[in-house]
Amino acid sequence: MSVSFLGGLAVDVHTHVYSNRYITLLQNRTAVPRIVTRGGQDRMLILPGEDTDASTSSGRPIGSEYWDGARKLAFMDGHGIAVSVVSPANPWLDFLPAADAGPAAVDINEDMEALCAGSGGRLYGMGLLPRDPMTAAAELGRIARLPHLRGAAIGTTGAGKGLDDPALDPVWAAAERNGLMLFVHPHYGLGNEVMGGYGHAMALALGFPFETTTAITRLILGGTLDRFPGLKLMVAHAGGVLPYLAGRLDACVAGDAHSPVRLRHPPSSYLRMMHYDAIGYQMPTLSLLIALVGADRLLFGTDYPFFPPHVGNAELDTATWHSPTVHRAILQELEPQTASAILRSNAMNTFGLAVPASA
């Protein structure tokens, strides 16, 4: 790989893959989430309401860039990414009955381990979890023994009732005990009823961060990090918008004379206990995060293969993608040491990664 990329080689901590067995699962379904063939093209319908749109532009095209490790590596080579920590994308196994979700998680996490093991040191991975807390806790114990996995993705609803649900305590305990990162990622959107009329842009740009923000706020206000101070969390998309609202949240909790919140510290202080991808699409957002939580908590990410450039499938692997390009450029406005920490060394330290000498 060329080393001429601005700022040097990167580690990408937010990049998705659907395993082969997960794809088969989606193809066999008759309701969202599912993969359908329309207009001669496979399309993935995963967002609420996409199932009712029968047009050929419903959902998004899905091709082998979502599951083929070789295409992931081609994208990485084209964007100066030495190593990726790949994670299963939403909606994970949220839609499966409990009896099916446990065995499916085992299969899909084994798929992920195999993909990473065969990547020549370029890929590490996160697993996914079934919703049932005891099964999820057990699966985290299994993930900890898979040599290339470093944690698991988790949706914003937890077992179905939000991340402040006390039933999740065994999940937090297992992640903490095993030193595994939990990657909190949105899927459902918040406020979908007022996001229509402008394509998917509002649901993705606003509804996703709103969902993440609400979930992390509930996790904080419920005292999760008082009970599990060693828990490692990574919050998607620059933390939703909670970093912007942290001071307001403190003021609203402190200002409520009847507040039931009983925390050891102000709510905002728990933000400094978490990690964040640096996917904010603008310098002022990254600057706010650095000021609020510290540069050592921030990790370069791309969100690949979502938000593809507007080219045909044949050109995808050689095209320049917006997210890695803009996020690398933003980092170059920082001091070189800070930029390089966010671009790669924070991820290497946080996830215990080795970057191959050949990269």
Add this chain to the structure above:
Amino acid sequence: MSVSFLGGLAVDVHTHVYSNRYITLLQNRTAVPRIVTRGGQDRMLILPGEDTDASTSSGRPIGSEYWDGARKLAFMDGHGIAVSVVSPANPWLDFLPAADAGPAAVDINEDMEALCAGSGGRLYGMGLLPRDPMTAAAELGRIARLPHLRGAAIGTTGAGKGLDDPALDPVWAAAERNGLMLFVHPHYGLGNEVMGGYGHAMALALGFPFETTTAITRLILGGTLDRFPGLKLMVAHAGGVLPYLAGRLDACVAGDAHSPVRLRHPPSSYLRMMHYDAIGYQMPTLSLLIALVGADRLLFGTDYPFFPPHVGNAELDTATWHSPTVHRAILQELEPQTASAILRSNAMNTFGLAVPASA
């Protein structure tokens, strides 16, 4: 008034008053919004769902600090505020039938003019508007002829269908033509269904900014500022969270191959055409706003008399309130010229105010 306040005297552009006739309106109602007497205390129920809470702590206490000009001035004196641009608080007249809302707006705006006219130059005001667009446009013409009024508050739903509703064009045209500021303020909250369990904190800290953000995004994506480039808008609570998400919104619109959005500029660029109160409760939020839209677009505000200190009614006027104190302290971290622009001169220029020599 003492001039020893850190950074000098302020102009407060986000401070509320309910006029006498508005209070009477709320007292005579039997559904939210309303004022009730519980546990020997008048309480204001204005948020969705507060009506179903029959406890003595439902809603919030309401006393004469919400309508008495002398108490407003006492608060201002205690916090180094020379001049305030007072505005009617939510939910304005959203709940009235069209036939009642027009005449009520006339009454309440006359109340506001009288309050300001009798304040010795310390108070300027904003009016409120009925929802019907043609009546609202006519009322803006009337407001323009009231010597102490400088604009009007407007909720996030406009005429009921959001701020991108083409039916609102006469309202935007009237505001633009008369050089009046429209102050976009939340009331309904967004995502209330997942904000419960922690008192009002989540609805106020998150749901309010989410609501504002969605409303302003719809206004932008609908092309309002392409059609009315001279429109003066002020967005409450540091712009909701749209400033944090501006780059992401651009990316999501540009990344949607089927986007119906047709704007002259990227969505984020319209943020530089608006004004914002500086009510972000933390320095990193103010820094982001300065970097994104420029310090000349930011105006000191307090949100008085919401978020009162936890003291009895008798001590309210002499107590130190959190919002003005923290927001004044945050400004002191800036260059003195920038701090003083946000603290007062931006407001004087933007609203055409004179600060009395006696202040």
